[in-house]
Amino acid sequence: MAKKWYMLTMVGRDRPGIVSHVTAALYDGGCNLGEATMARLGGNFTIMLMVQFDGKRQALINQIEPVVQSMGLHVNIDSINAELHHHLIPDVRITVYGADRLGIVAQVTTALTEAGLNILGLESDVAGTVEQPIYVMTIEGVASEGIASLQAVLDIMSGKGIETSLSAIETMIG
Amino acid sequence: MAVRDILTHPSACLKQIAEPVSVFDQSLQQLLVDIEDTLALAPGCVGIAAPQIGTSQRVIMTAVKESSGGRGRQVLINPEIVSHEGQVSGREGCLSVPDFTGNVVRAVDIVVRAQDSDGQQQLFEFSGFEARVVQHEIDHLDGLLFLDRLVSRRHDLFRRKVYSTKD
Numbered sequence: 001m002a003k004k005w006y007m008l009t010m011v012g013r014d015r016p017g018i019v020s021h022v023t024a025a026l027y028d029g030g031c032n033l034g035e036a037t038m039a040r041l042g043g044n045f046t047i048m049l050m051v052q053f054d055g056k057r058q059a060l061i062n063q064i065e066p067v068v069q070s071m072g073l074h075v076n077i078d079s080i081n082a083e084l085h086h087h088l089i090p091d092v093r094i095t096v097y098g099a100d101r102l103g104i105v106a107q108v109t110t111a112l113t114e115a116g117l118n119i120l121g122l123e124s125d126v127a128g129t130v131e132q133p134i135y136v137m138t139i140e141g142v143a144s145e146g147i148a149s150l151q152a153v154l155d156i157m158s159g160k161g162i163e164t165s166l167s168a169i170e171t172m173i174g
Numbered sequence: 175m176a177v178r179d180i181l182t183h184p185s186a187c188l189k190q191i192a193e194p195v196s197v198f199d200q201s202l203q204q205l206l207v208d209i210e211d212t213l214a215l216a217p218g219c220v221g222i223a224a225p226q227i228g229t230s231q232r233v234i235m236t237a238v239k240e241s242s243g244g245r246g247r248q249v250l251i252n253p254e255i256v257s258h259e260g261q262v263s264g265r266e267g268c269l270s271v272p273d274f275t276g277n278v279v280r281a282v283d284i285v286v287r288a289q290d291s292d293g294q295q296q297l298f299e300f301s302g303f304e305a306r307v308v309q310h311e312i313d314h315l316d317g318l319l320f321l322d323r324l325v326s327r328r329h330d331l332f333r334r335k336v337y338s339t340k341d
Contacts, residue, residue, distance in 0.1 A: 085272075085273045086273070087273050087275070089265075089267070090265075171265040171266065171267055172221075172267070172306050172307055173218050173220060173266075173267045173268065173269065174266065174267075174268055174269070174307055174310040174311055174314075174320075
């Protein structure tokens, strides 16, 4: 029987060595790793990690428990279907920035979704200073109804305290 | 006519320096036919280098349509970039690296010295998307994949240049 895939999500105060300790424990337990994203968000360590493992969820929890304790992490483990080798290719990148205020993400993503955007990736940072934070967000996705409809939505939103830009991603295959 | 298999990583042929072409004979013409046939059947592909079909020779073919600002099918033999200008990040994929795309910084404008299929040396100017294709394919001749030049998706300092497009 094929090994099962799990999604391991971990959060904790960032410190050096978390990735190596966690992955060493997983390797010792016979786990195979799939796709992963680690990010440092507001000084917190976060990782989402696909793990292929022979045993049950509880056995996986037991395997990483010592390192989780020693590193002060919170863990969530979900059984998942792994759809590897079927990456979608984004065809548009949108950048939004403005003074940090409530509702930017909801407003922008709701409008873009209604205009046909399928979001494949989203990253945001809070830059600037404590007094004057600047919210910066980059979205990549597939414009299922074309780029013009997304641009029209952004044109309406721009100038109301946020700046937006859109560029086509033309992927070169060689 | 021969459509050849496209080598995928890992393959020794993709990681070695290809040999210069010194003889412009019938076997070279056959190689060009094979490259063209293989390229024609590769969906969405705009360039192929000879090492990708298992021939470690310094031969590339690009196929950027005129509607995309290119010069159509272009054979470049023993190509060398003699000058370049500007830098821009853009998304690349490769037939030899299935199911992965990533950002790579390339020169915006390049001048390439290369020979044509008869061995005549010429200078070619490429710009934008087509220049990216040529640089990607020349990398194949030097044993480099776009994976060797990836830049971070996050904090991508180079915005893609917007070329004039008519909707």
